[in-house]
Amino acid sequence: MAHTHFAELLDLDAEVLSDYHATVFAWVGATAPDRPHVLDLGAGTGIGSLSLARALPGATVTALDVDEEMLGHLRHKAEAAGLADRIRTVRADLDQPWPDLGGPADLIWASASMHHMADPGAALSRAYAALRPGGVLAVTELDAFPLFLPATDPHSVLERRAHEAMAAMRDEAGLHMHEDWAARLKAAGFDPVEERRFDIALEPPLPAAGGRYAQLSLERMSHGLAERLSPADVASLAAVAAAVPQRDDLVVRAKRMVYLARR
Template sequence: MAHTHLAELLDLDADVLHEYHDTVLTWVGSLTPARPRVVDLGAGSGTGTLALARQLPDAEIVAVDVDDEMLDHLRGRAHALGVADRVHTVQADLDQSWPPLGPADLIWASASLHHLAEPARALTRAHATLRPGGLFVVTELDSFPRFLPEGAGADLEERCHAVLAEIRAEKGLHMTEDWAARLVEAGFTVEAERRFDIALRAPLPAATGRYAHLTLARMRHGLDGRLPAPDLAALDTIAAGVASRTDLTVRATRTVWLARRP
């Protein structure tokens, strides 16, 4: 998927799942000191960075990502929202040596740690980046959202998810990591673990159709040679028409861990 579509998909996730995002941000904001220094690890298109900038209007935020194009997108959005003076970007591969990022009061890592080759090493570095008493917020997901109602389409969607889970395991992505245990091993105290089972039904946000289309298109991109040709053709047909459907739902699971450096 092109960078522009991936950035749009990440932005749409924040739009369609705004109630979930708002709940987490309000929760984290209530635990953050005044004038915090925040680091967003694996910032992507900047949905977390910019939401934190709105939630914490006196915060300085450092957005870290390996992808320069994503950081360009983030900087443009920060400027448009009038928060560019408080948002700074750093291009860095979190699996390599980290540039100086601290001291931080809050580190935010949303759906980014599972991509790392050695997440345990990243957690140790995050611990060193935080001030004593600082908060580390880790958010992870189990898969792409599901959209199709009961029936043949939903059955195909489930088969796609099963194959994608196999592919992620083959690639070594840490989708099923015990993050609470890893955080403790890195020296953190885990203060909370909260699972969000998201189930949205009509009336849905206006952007849901586009969100479903891009999600299914991204799923389809990784399935060549892994599903029978009739399934791939059916998925293409569903993806092509999903944006105009009125029977969609949005089902997703996210888990948030709050951990503190003692």
């Protein structure tokens, strides 16, 4: 799947799961002092950077990502939102020693990025060093992209199997999807503040962007699993994806974990 589609998926996730995102940003934002300096680790298209800049008047945000294309999307969105003067982007591989970020951060946001690190323990230690004493780190993680087919759909079993195959691929690629993040945070020196699990279950009718999100996610699996599933299963997944615009019965089932920890 084209890289821009991955960027679009990140934005669609924020749009479709807007209640979850609003709850988390309000909760995390409430821990920050006035005019905080915020770091967004593995910022992607900037869901966290923009939401925190909006939620925290006077905040300055440094958005870090290894991927210049993602940072380009982020800058474009920050400009369109009139936030470019408070959000700067820095290209950095967070598995390497971090660049000088101009003073300690008050709040660090790491959404669905820690599992990408080659050494999450080292990245968390660097996050600890980058925070001022008393500052907060928020880590959010997910098991999988959402499920969209209702349980009564004959293809829901195939959708679950596809998710299992995608999970196996992520494991083989060395992504850290099954970490005990609370233990990892403690090992890096943080004091745990709170840990919340969000079981997201949206029923039809979905928000307007729900169909596009479902279609892209299902297409992404049918392309990604060409070598893993039988040709018949891949064709079925592609057909389910193609038929999404004609459906009004899709759901969203997702799980997210959020860990708050303090230096």
